[in-house]
Amino acid sequence: MNRLPLRERNRQRNGQRIVDAAFALFHTTGYTQTTMDAIAEKAEVSRATLFNYFPTKQALLMQLTSTLYREHVQPEIQSYLDTQPGTVQALHRLFMSIHEHILMVPDLYRALQEEFFHHEPGGEKDAGTGFLETLLAILASGKRRGELRSDLPLEKLAHYIGALYVSVLFLPLERQVEPGVLTHYRAEIDTLLAFLDTALNPGVSQRNEKDKIDDR
Known part of the structure; x- marks a missing residue:
C-alpha cells in the first residue's frame, strides 16, 4: 500500500x-x-x-460543504441503496440527509444561498461535492429495476433533477422566510418528488391514469 x-x-x-x-x-x-x-x-x-x-472565505465555505457531504450524506445514501429502495424514496432520503447534515446549520445555509446568488458566471455548483455522482447512483439503481424512462440518458436526468432541487433549495433572497428557518423544506421536497414520480417514468403514470379511468 x-x-x-x-x-x-x-x-x-x-x-x-x-x-x-x-x-x-x-x-x-x-x-x-x-x-x-x-x-x-x-x-x-x-x-x-x-x-x-x-x-477566500467563500472557497472555504464550499470546501466545508463538500466535506460534510462526503463524510455524512454520501455514505448514508450508499448504504441506503443497498436496501434497494425505489427511486423516489432514495431521492427523498438524499434530500432529507442534506437537510440534516448541512442545512440544519442556519448560518451555513444562509451563506450557501448568498454564495449561490452572487457566484461568478459559469461556476459549477456541484463543485466536487459528489451530489451529481449520488444522483447518478440513485438513477442507475432505478434503471436496473425498470423504474425510469428510457428516452433520456441518466446524466441528463441527473442534471435536470439537480437543477430542480437547487431551485427549491435556494429561493431568491427576497422570497426567503426568516433567515435559517427551513419550515417549508419538507413541503417543497414533497412537491418536487410528486412531480419527479411522474416525470421519471411518464409511461407508468399514464398507464395508472388509464387504469383508474377503466375502473370507473
Whole structure:
C-alpha cells in the first residue's frame, strides 16, 4: 500500500485543521461575523498559509460543504441503496440527509444561498461535492429495476433533477422566510418528488391514469 509523502500528509492535515476551525467558528460566531484572521488563529496557522489553502472565505465555505457531504450524506445514501429502495424514496432520503447534515446549520445555509446568488458566471455548483455522482447512483439503481424512462440518458436526468432541487433549495433572497428557518423544506421536497414520480417514468403514470379511468 502506497503511503503519501510526509509533505503531502502535512498539507492534508493543515487543510483539515483549517476546515475544522472554520466549521467551529461558523457554529459559534456565524459565517458573516467570522473573519479569516479568526480562522487562522483557531487553526494555528499563519495568514499566508490560510490564504494559500483558501484564498477566500467563500472557497472555504464550499470546501466545508463538500466535506460534510462526503463524510455524512454520501455514505448514508450508499448504504441506503443497498436496501434497494425505489427511486423516489432514495431521492427523498438524499434530500432529507442534506437537510440534516448541512442545512440544519442556519448560518451555513444562509451563506450557501448568498454564495449561490452572487457566484461568478459559469461556476459549477456541484463543485466536487459528489451530489451529481449520488444522483447518478440513485438513477442507475432505478434503471436496473425498470423504474425510469428510457428516452433520456441518466446524466441528463441527473442534471435536470439537480437543477430542480437547487431551485427549491435556494429561493431568491427576497422570497426567503426568516433567515435559517427551513419550515417549508419538507413541503417543497414533497412537491418536487410528486412531480419527479411522474416525470421519471411518464409511461407508468399514464398507464395508472388509464387504469383508474377503466375502473370507473
